[in-house]
Amino acid sequence: MDLLNPSLFLSLILACFWTLPIFAADTAAGEQKAAICSSCHGPQGKSSNPQWPNLAAQQSLYIINQLKAFKSGDRQNTLMQPLAANLSEEDINNLAAYFSSQQAAKAGGDPTLAKSGQAKAAMCMGCHGSSSEGNGLFPRLAGQHPEYLEQQLKNYKQGSRNGGPMQAIAASLSEEDMKALAAYFGSL
Ligand code: HEC
Ligand code: HEC
Numbered sequence: 001m002d003l004l005n006p007s008l009f010l011s012l013i014l015a016c017f018w019t020l021p022i023f024a025a026d027t028a029a030g031e032q033k034a035a036i037c038s039s040c041h042g043p044q045g046k047s048s049n050p051q052w053p054n055l056a057a058q059q060s061l062y063i064i065n066q067l068k069a070f071k072s073g074d075r076q077n078t079l080m081q082p083l084a085a086n087l088s089e090e091d092i093n094n095l096a097a098y099f100s101s102q103q104a105a106k107a108g109g110d111p112t113l114a115k116s117g118q119a120k121a122a123m124c125m126g127c128h129g130s131s132s133e134g135n136g137l138f139p140r141l142a143g144q145h146p147e148y149l150e151q152q153l154k155n156y157k158q159g160s161r162n163g164g165p166m167q168a169i170a171a172s173l174s175e176e177d178m179k180a181l182a183a184y185f186g187s188l
Contacts, residue, residue, distance in 0.1 A: 025060075033091055038078070046105040050147035057104035057143075059134040063096035074162060102134075106135030106143040109183030117184025120177055124185075127165070132188055146179075146186035153178040 034045070037055070041047045045055035055063065069075035070084035087095070109117075127138045134140030141149065155161035156170035157178075163170075173181070 003020055025093040025097035027094070027097045027101055029090075030080045030094035030096070033087075033095055034098055036083070037095070040077045042105075045099045046102075047145065048148070050107070050145040051151065052145075053148045054105040054107065054144055055099040056102035057133075058099055058140050059136060059138070060096040060100035061136045062134060062139045063099055064092055065137055067092045070104050074087050076160070104140070104143050106188075107145040107186040109186035111187070113183035114187040115184075117177075117180035117182070121175035123169075124181070132185055141185040144186055146182040149182035149185055150178050153182065 037045075040049065040052045041055050042049075042052075045058070047054050066075060067084050067087060070077065071087065072081045073081065121132075124141070125132065127133050127135075128141050129138065132140065132142040152161065152172060153166075153170045154175075156166045157173070158165045159167070170178075
């Protein structure tokens with residue numbers, strides 16, 4: 001590809017201008033749109049149903065990526081797919097800006113299980129962050145509902161959820177490991 005080609009250069013410049021408004025996320029608009037999410041994900045993204053994930057303080061890029069995956073069918077869930085299908089790219093960016101700026105929830109986890117999970121968690125921190133707060137496309141795990149985390153690890157292992165590196169990682173975990181790790185991260 002010749003980057004000095006003038007028409008390519010021009011279209012790159014135009015592409016930058018056209019995408020600018022989409023990336024200027026509007027947290028207030030996201031908060032308004034989030035009213036339809038709160039029946040499951042709770043007020044400010046703090047869910048009281050352990051099978052429904054907290055969205056509060058989740059990484060913005062990760063939220064965007066997952067909503068797009070539900071929309072395209074790359075991530076399958078009967079509740080989320082029809083909802084994501086109705087969101088525009090702007091909605092998705094605004095919702096991500098809103099939820100990522102909320103204070104983190106703390107689900108808690110069984111203390112004995114959490115202790116054994118802590119011993120196995122070091123290998124997870126390299127990607128999920130030293131406090132499991134997440135980073136970009138790597139989701140926050142800290143304070144997430146243990147039931148939800150355990151189910152997702154099982155989904156990766158069974159192959160019903162695609163997750164890049166998570167597939168191989170989950171494949172190496174026993175059901176006991178998953179329970180313990182989920183309790184540990186939930187308790188942070
Ligand atoms: C009817 C209940 C329901 C509603 C309403 C709902 N969700 Fe969900 N959401 C779920 C469930 C259940 C999951 C977990 C899906 C799974 O197990 O893969 C989920 C997962 C997610 C995830 C992935 C979280 C993660 O940690 O991977 C995001 C992001 C999300 N929802 C955003 C939203 C947004 C934004 C709205 C509002 C536009 C919304 N949801 C409305 C039930 C709901
Ligand atoms: C090489 C980087 C990497 C390592 C190491 C890693 N993860 Fe992940 N993890 C990811 C990525 C990337 C995703 C998002 C995948 C997707 O889009 O579904 C993810 C997603 C997850 C999810 C889904 C969270 C949600 O909100 O739905 C869980 C649970 C999880 N990881 C647990 C773990 C555990 C436990 C370990 C350690 C045993 C671990 N991860 C190690 C990269 C990693």
